[in-house]
Amino acid sequence: MSAASELDRLISIMVRLRDPETGCPWDKVQTHATIAPFAIEEAYEVMDAIARNDDQALPDELGDLLLQVVYQARIGEEEGRFDFATIAKTIADKMVRRHPHVFGDAALDPDLWERNKAAERASKSEYGALAGIAPALPALIRAEKIGKRASRVGFDWGTPEEVIDKIGEELEEVRAELPEASRDRLEDEIGDVLFTVANLARKLGLDPEACLRRGNDKFTRRFQAMEHNLARTGKSLADQKLETMEALWQQVKRELAAEQPS
Template identity: 75%
Template structure:
């Protein structure tokens, strides 16, 4: 049986001063209470009542990326709101689990607290810090969960580019890696050759397989250079967006759009905009 949680007063946002540490506990209690009300089978929200672990899981990923976006833009005013959206997903999942008697929010908080203490014995137990301590502790946890093998614990549901970087990093720990970035570049060229070989046949499954090899190897090149492949791609996306939006702005001055230009004219404008933006970036 799940122990009932007393409902706090949700009618007003009264709390101690922001500097009071008890305020965090009070506001978290209020949020948990709000979720209990929303999930009430009789008086709750019709949408919230029917959600399941599976239906709301995608929102956690979306909210995490919105947090990342606020940080990347250094939008500190919106960051608390985005962090709140992410926290709501944890409270939501915990409430659904508690209704089924699986676990509660308290279990979630206790487990992550215990994990942080366990992984930081140099802080909480007076042990000497060494470079491999974190990974040894994580490996011990994986062993306790009967997760064996060098790739154990890397979630399949991670975004593919992030997972590629993690898989390559984990394999590199046992020496299964290229020695230099130049060797990775050679491998990329080899994989691109295999894509070219498949182009005439047009077999989508085979092309998907070969392009996957290219993308995985590119992620490994970024890792080998000490770069985050996800951050590299975000930067590439942002650069492409700036150039397209600038092209559209240039054309709008004459009442035209990109679709009014043929490919040759689009490419000429692309080169012009590329030079213009590069000059702006250099302060010219």
């Protein structure tokens, strides 16, 4: 088995699936736009397998992600615009161009990557420090990228403590909107809070998306532990008063903390 032969096989399978006469009814009617969301979903499943150190699931999830590239390439080829070879050549050329210290005789230049990216954006008539940040990125990831780009030109907080102070200011602005409860204004102000929190993570050298995933996982473990504890006595959370649920929450926090390795 070789990578090249298996890739050729996968591309051939996609040709069969997209055949107008004998292909799969679902596959052959898809477009760039209709299958685009699946690429995002598959990328997150790859991230999940990596986070779980699941070496059995990872090849499968990476295969699902590769399929999305092959799928898009086939649609492009059918429309006479590009094919898989075009995609592979484009990224290969880009990697060689961005690594002259590896593929040429240039000395290592830590700033070369960003200069090359800036030049590539300029060639596409994308100018400015924030050019090229895709609007379709998940909002938390986009916030971190925007903050990082702004920081490169000196528009940034000096210390994490200053960002924390700014979060406090933004929360007060949310509080000020509460009496009126304008949906539009609340959305705007809460957006400011989330943007600033994302940049606090960046200032601390953390990935805000990873931080939120960790928070989601922690809440899920605690909530499910509450449900499990009640189910053993034939009860459910929906039947409990808020005070009881808070007491149960504190209990499972202690129990789960005790299970953590010291």
